[in-house]
Amino acid sequence: MGAAVVTLPWSGQRWPGRISHGLPTFGFRNAPSGLVTRRQLRALGLCPGGHEYVAQLVWRRGTRWAALYRLDLAAPSPGATTAQLAALRRADRALRTCTDCGRVWDFRLPTSNGRTCWPCASAQEHTENQQKGHNMVAQITTVGRDETATDQDETSRTRHSLLCSQSEVCPLARYCPNTNSDTCDSGEGCSAC
Incomplete structure (x- = not known):
């Protein structure tokens, strides 16, 4: 200065x-x-x-x-009018009210989850995750039935015939729903498979 x-x-x-x-x-x-x-x-x-x-x-x-x-x-200072104070109270209450359940909290709810309270947000997230999981299982089973079912059957038959040809006792016979015996009829694999 x-x-x-x-x-x-x-x-x-x-x-x-x-x-x-x-x-x-x-x-x-x-x-x-x-x-x-x-x-x-x-x-x-x-x-x-x-x-x-x-x-x-x-x-x-x-x-x-x-x-x-x-x-x-x-x-x-004239201060705020009663109408201004009422508008501020309404605005504050709106910021503290859950948009899902309508409960009024003692604090302002975050905008990141759409102004929903923690119980509603966690329930909604759980429902969404459950729905996603259900959709994924449905897609996997559909894909498994349509595209990979024939590949899996061929792979399991090949594996089964290789194991059966190496010994007289079929190691997969007890897992095979088509046979009741532990031995193969031929050395190449179970006749039921």
Whole structure:
């Protein structure tokens, strides 16, 4: 800031600062008493009262700034009307209500799952997973019956005949639904298979 001094036009007070864009400009935490930011006014229950800001604070090498209002010109804040408060209550209740079961929670529900509560979301996910699993089983059984049934039958017959040709006792005879004996009639495989 340097050693520049600004004379405040409304009080004649001299304060370290500079004039920038036609406004008295002060460094961070260097504003004169009687000037406050909008947030400070709100904390006091006041508002600017229709008056423009009269000075500014600048910090972070001019990248951040805040408007300064005169405290003596500030008016009491009127607050929200009853209609505004009712609208806020309705909006908050809508954000806390489950879209599936209609239960109102003490906290706002996440938008990632469509504003549903945890029990509804987990039940819905369980149902979806069950449906996906059912569809996959149906597809697998359909594919198994249509496309791979003949390949599997041929593979099992070949394996069965190889095992039967190596010994007199058929190792797959007890698993074969077509035969009741443990031995093969011929050395090449079970006659029932």
